[in-house]
Amino acid sequence: MINTLAVEIPYWGQSIFRVVGGLVAVLLPAGGIVYLFLFKMMSFMQSRLGPMEAGPYGSMQLLAEVGKWLQKEDIQPDNADKTIFKMAPVVVLLSTFLLIVVVPFGPEAFFTDLDAGVFYFLAVGSVSVLGILMAGWSSANKYSLLGGLRAAGQLIAYELPMVLATLGVVIQAGSMNLQTIVVAQNTGEIFGWGGLGNPFILTQGVGFLIFMIAVQAELTQPPFDMPIAESELVSGYMTEYSGFRFLMFFIAEFATAGVFAFIASVMFLGGWGVPFDWFGWSNLDDVDWWMNIVGPLILTTKMFGLVLVIMWVRFSSPRFREDQLQTFAWKFLIPLSLANVAVTAILKVVF
Template sequence: MTDLVLGIELAYWQETLIKVGVVAALVPTSALILGYVFLLKMMSFMQSRLGPMESGPYGLLQLVGDGVKFLQKEDIFPAKADKWVFAFAPFVVVISTLLIFVFVPVGPDLVGSPVDTGVFAALAVSSISVIGILMAGWSSANKYSLMGGLRAAGQLIAYELPLVLAVVGVVIQAETLSLQGIIGAQAEGEIFGIGAIGNPFIITQFVGFVIFMIAIQAELTQTPFDMPVAESEIVGGYQVEYTGFRFLTFFIGEFGTAFVFAGLASVLFLGGWWVPGFDLDSNALNVVGPLVMFAKIMFVSFLIFWFRFTYPRMREDQLQSFAWKVLIPVSLVNIVATGVLKVVF
């Protein structure tokens, strides 16, 4: 990727260092974009408010100011906390998000690690966040933190199953685990013999898309699946004892994960960086592709936050029942139907 863009030969360690720097910068940047556009502005307009207006033009620097405020706050450790585990837990959550960014392509040659099993790798590393959440809940020496951590872990484990099963239908249809291959299958596909817009899988895998979006909402512990962090239910969840920079790290991880999951959904169901009218191998897509990808990510992110601000919170029993009794059976039916139709047609 970097050799193509820079036009010079780089050593492996230099190329890796550049990729790590780019990915590391993407997480806070994506958190700022989604936090400002959706959390501060879209929610405000939905509720007939203006949102922040004083910090910079149109309140653009509000989140920057909040970040500076968090950095100035004291880093407090509870007296009985396991200090090393407590300190490292937020970074485990963010590392999980960083690793997902590595596999999401934004152009024909713009991808951190173009592995042939990109879908499997991205979904596998996304599970690391469960470990960080359990570390935070257990190490805080607070029963409410522990309760929130256990609820969050149970929720994430339950909703990872429909998340993965929703992707299986896409993999069957595309006949590849490669994220670039899935984009290519949508670009080169046809709908009723017409290939003008390819075959975006959101049409043929609409059920899988809906399941994937619901599972993303649960993975982010956002409303209506925010029981693990609900202040009115268990004081504040697994991060209740965190202050300053470490609490900010959880916030960055949440919004960064929303951004990268929206990117995954864009690749799997909306054709990713490809846009009709361009050849898959066109170098122009290394310039246009990121812009197309960003637009699709913002659209999917809008859906995520729209649901967050619309639906009421589910009880813990309703949350688990919905995953095991509704989403998983429906996703299995979708897989069977996709397999049958793939063989027939």
């Protein structure tokens, strides 16, 4: 995007532009997710209206909630490791901002274009586990410690099927670059016809399903909310947090849902693009400049569609037992994802 501007922007200006863009790309969708799904969709599913007082139809309720949490006292347990206790929510939220770095929003609308973008997001996505463990251990609370240990076991178990689910996409696209994956889907053809491109959800449907299940587990949302489990662990690793630090965990939860949905849209739904045949484009260099404006809107629409599915499952599913959760990952998802990789590799060689 920066290269298309008529004026030369210094490096410090580009850095500010990227920081502001990153804040908008993470926080704005997170706010939309909270309002649309947590405040409204869940309310309608339970035959109630949800927040209605703050702003039109309760649209300002999120700002009221943020203001409330900013005014609350920041309490720390006497026996807590104060330094690690304070760092934990920062680590969890920072991992979300680092994830958005590799998401392409248009032909030139991206923060960075890494050749190993898939590897990067899989690696950075694991950083949040460290933050959760830090929160559980440093709180000097047995419920927090149990929640942190549950989270570590769960996230390790479900990261493997997530990695294997993305491997099928990488094999089919022949690249780990997310921009290349977008182009491969929108320049692809189905039986010689390019009117729909070739979104990988059609050929990697099993991988898409596994990826979305793993995302649900990574977010520690029902039916995979054992690390929090209010009826058992109060609030798990967040039990001792209050005020702004609790708010950071809250923001990270919904912001991460949006970022993972962005990544799933890029890898399985064609990302920011539309089938290139519609406009006679043959490659990325032919794409018109206006896709840098329309592309983010297309990608955001797909993201909200996937978050709708994530939240629907969250609001309507009972919690797994710990043994069921681990068994589902190790005895079902991982063998299924390995089979998907094997079939994809065979078909790639044959065709």
